[in-house]
Amino acid sequence: MELKVWVEGVVRVVCGVSLDTSCQDVVIALAQAIGQTGRYILILKLRGNETHLVAEDCPLQHLAQLGQLALEVQFILRRTGPSLSEGQNTSDLELAVHRHSMAVTQQHKEALEPLRHELDKRLQQGEELGATVSETQRRLQTAKEILQVTLRLLIFLHPTHRYADYCQVTGFTGVLLMPCTQTAVYKVQYTTYSLPFNSTT
Known part of the structure; x- marks a missing residue:
């Protein structure tokens, strides 16, 4: 399913959301999509009332519990502060976003390592061929x-x-x-x- 989230006044659509998709997953996907570092929180807004969701909450489960009122719900991604290295009070969700970013960076490095070795090998073969x-x-x-x-x-x-x-x-x-x-x-x-x-x- 799709989940519409307001990000800085613009509606963003997160695809592939299920009943088990957590707020943490949604926040991470949106933070990566907009390419901005910082601390974020997902908010459920209904008739002027805002509820701050925690990392383990599942947005679609909240909608299912609200029944017909789910049509009036807005999800909002709000930036609560600078990046983790600059902030002091950090929620579990913010920590999860930072850890996920670090893990993705490490995965990219590990994925590129074989390519770097292959490139070095090709360069060496090219030098030998030139000789x-x-x-x-x-x-x-x-x-x-x-x-x-x-x-x-x-x-x-x-x-x-x-x-x-x-x-x-x-x-x-x-x-x-x-x-x-x-x-x-x-x-x-x-x-x-x-x-x-x-x-x-």
Whole structure:
């Protein structure tokens, strides 16, 4: 069921209220909804008379006892003072509101703790992945440079070049190609080059 409560001149509707819902539950829900700290009390107003309800009272049970007069009842949430740390005389209801707020804060911290650990883990994995990517890029760059040198060498080994020039280039690049009696075939960009090796220059 719904319970209408006047809060600072504005009607607020508390949903999910049952016969067993206490004033403490209603006050806590309203205090959290308006987002204001302080000490509150729930008042039952009927024909100009106000009754201060205690924490254990159940608003709907009061309405059931009043019968037809329940239509004239107004529930009012009234702020009776500053927060618990600033006040001195504190009722059971006010203490309950403060304790509930503290419990909710602790629950939020506990709920966020696994998320914080997961975030730290993801950040660490991201750093490790970044290092791996950097190393991979370095190796790819090295392989690219080696490939470029190899391609230049293969192009140089075209039959129109002399064997002495071939030896000079291989000595410069540090690549050792042993001469053989067969014809070495190199394919570069879908073009085939044949290099006959001779024992003389």
